Amino acid sequence: MSDIDVDEEAAALLSTANHRYTTSRKRLVAALQAGEGPLTITQIVEAEKSLPQSTIYRNLTILEEANVVTRIVTNDDFARYELAEHLTEHHHHLICSDCGHVIDFALDAETEALLDKALHQAAEKSGFQVSAHQLDLIGTCASCS
Amino acid sequence: MSDIDVDEEAAALLSTANHRYTTSRKRLVAALQAGEGPLTITQIVEAEKSLPQSTIYRNLTILEEANVVTRIVTNDDFARYELAEHLTEHHHHLICSDCGHVIDFALDAETEALLDKALHQAAEKSGFQVSAHQLDLIGTCASCS
DNA sequence: ATAGTAGTGAGACTCAGTATCATTTTCTCA
DNA sequence: TGAGAAAATGATACTGAGTCTCACTACTAT
Structure with a gap:
């Protein structure tokens, strides 16, 4: 699945939920796409140093509500995010x-x-x-x- | 699997780890045994009102280290505990x-x-x-x- | 008995995650 | 275009599940 598809799909999903596909949201999606598995918030904060923590938390929540992204919790107590299944496999x-x-x-x-x-x-x-x-x-x- | 087996097994496992099978630990094991699924700490605190929160947390951690109990985290961010699989099915x-x-x-x-x-x-x-x-x-x- | 080890419980503390709010950006439609 | 409305941003304060501390109590073994 190409980058363009994911971006388009994300934009469409956000739009349905009355949200915009802003630069910070694009960067979050790109970061998750680049990972070989779900990423912790800490990893995302590290990878996207110029994005403040509050923006990352807020946008991941919005992306989750819009079904762009899925939140998972493993037993180490750090929430992780990955692209929703319909955007991957x-x-x-x-x-x-x-x-x-x-x-x-x-x-x-x-x-x-x-x-x-x-x-x-x-x-x-x-x-x-x-x-x-x-x-x-x-x-x-x-x-x- | 009968109550006595679980109690005996728990006592043995704790003993191996140089811990005692005290009354509060027995009550925790009994509470988990009574549930139809994993219980949150909150549920356990409710069910065992006379046990202070710190004792419950501490003993669940010890029971987990001794393999009597398993900690699981679902997506609602509340840790849950259940009896270890070798004590159930x-x-x-x-x-x-x-x-x-x-x-x-x-x-x-x-x-x-x-x-x-x-x-x-x-x-x-x-x-x-x-x-x-x-x-x-x-x-x-x-x-x- | 008594010394040594493990357990208890009240309360302080930590820190991942959330809420707030003034400011900035982006959209819309005249 | 440009003014107003709506959404997004980011610094910072706050919340609460879970952890740590420490003085005290209860076993347990010699």
């Missing part, structure tokens, strides 16, 4: 329990379909309306082990 | 994105085995050592929809 996370680093990975389509079916069946039993699933692997990354 | 979570409530569910053994195999294969590609997986369904619970 469906994927999962490898979480290093040592350093907290998170990287993306994908399952093959067959396994994913099977999993999805099983999950919907399981959810129905509890009267639960599923909108998404989140699958994380906890372990030790290559550089920590 | 392997299971997953249904997370209500409206009210934040979390309940347990299990997949059938076949699907679980298949999933596990696919996950290990995927992790190997990234040089990742998997120790656990965590699968959450996000959606709307029966009482919120």
